[in-house]
Amino acid sequence: MSFALSMSLFIVAGLCEIGGGYLVWLWFREGKPLGYAAAGAVLLILYGIIPTLQTAHFGRVYAAYGGMFIILSLLWGWGVDSVRPDRFDVVGAAICLIGMAVIMYMPRPSM
Numbered sequence: 001m002s003f004a005l006s007m008s009l010f011i012v013a014g015l016c017e018i019g020g021g022y023l024v025w026l027w028f029r030e031g032k033p034l035g036y037a038a039a040g041a042v043l044l045i046l047y048g049i050i051p052t053l054q055t056a057h058f059g060r061v062y063a064a065y066g067g068m069f070i071i072l073s074l075l076w077g078w079g080v081d082s083v084r085p086d087r088f089d090v091v092g093a094a095i096c097l098i099g100m101a102v103i104m105y106m107p108r109p110s111m
Contacts (some may be wrong), residue, residue: 003105007082010065012051012071020044022080060103067100 020043027037056060071093077083085093 004032006054006104009050009053010068011072013047013065014068016050016074017069018068019071020047022029022076064104067096067103070096094108 020040023032023036023040023043025040026032027034027040050062051065056064074085074093076088078085
């Protein structure tokens with residue numbers, strides 16, 4: 001699988017998870033209509049499916065996805081809740097991105 005496709009899958013999965021969770025949050029915590037929860041549930045189901053399209057094994061995909069989730073969560077908070085990441089958020093996110101790249105994309109010897 002190409003790097004671009006793999007990263008795209010991570011991003012789409014992250015947006016489904018965060019967006020789905022956010023819609024459920026709005027329904028449960030802010031009294032939005034039940035349709036918000038239903039739409040959120042659909043997105044969360046899609047989040048469960050999209051990572052299966054990665055070619056690596058489950059543990060590696062989900063470990064690497066954790067780094068993407070952190071970055072997307074900070075960006076979501078900035079874009080949706082207007083909470084700008086501070087320098088420590090940026091440094092932490094960069095460390096996570098490096099960790100994600102090591103876990104997911106470093107060449108491994110053939111066994």
